[in-house]
Amino acid sequence: VSQTREVLLKPGGDEVRGSMKRRLLTALARNLECSKVMLSSTSSEFAAKLLESVATGRGSGISFQCNYLDTRSSEVTFINCMREFTLKECVYYLRCQGVPLLTLPQPQQHPHSTIAQLADSFITGLQSEFPSTVSTVLRTAAKLESVQTGANCKACVLPCPVGAVYCHGCEIVLGDADDLPFL
Secondary structure (H helix, E strand, C coil): CHHHHHHHHCCCHHHHHHHHHHHHHHHHHHHCCCCEEEECCCHHHHHHHHHHHHHCCCHHHHHHHCCCEECCCCCCEEEECCCCCCHHHHHHHHHHHCCCCCCCCCCCCCCCCCHHHHHHHHHHHHHHHCCCHHHHHHHHHHCCCCCCCCCECCCCCCECCCCCCCCHHHHHHHCCCCCCCCC
C-alpha cells in the first residue's frame, strides 16, 4: 500500500490514476456485460491531454487517445462522445437547459505544479485568444498514425517498444515499481 501511495503522489501520479480509472471502468463494464462505455471528456480536455502525452513520453499513443472510438481493450470500447464539444459549449448548453452545474472542489495546488495542469492552462489560454486552437490540435493529432512495434504497456495500454513491458512515460513514472497491486 505504501508503494502504491508513493507512486500516486509522485509527479505524474495523475497519469497512474487515469490508468487505474480506465482499468476500473473496464472491470465494471465486464461485470455488467457492457461492451461499450461512454466517456465525458470534452475537446478542451483532449487537447490538453494530447500535449501532456507528448511532454511525458507517450506521444506514440496519441492516435489512440484522440479517436472517437478507443479500442485498445479487446473487451470494452470506450466512446469519446463529447470529443467534438468544448467545455465552454457544454456549460452554455447546460445553462440554457436549466441544468444546475456541479463544481467539485479541487485540491489546492500551484496551477503549474504538474505537466497536466501546465498543458491545460496553456490550451485554455490559447483557446481564449485564438478560438480555433483546440480544434486545430485535435485535427492535427487525428492525422497521426501509430505504428504498433511491440506489445501494449502493462499500465496504460498504449503501444510500447519491442521487448518492453511499459511505455516510456509509464517507465519514468513507475520506476522499478513492478509489483504494484493495480497492475
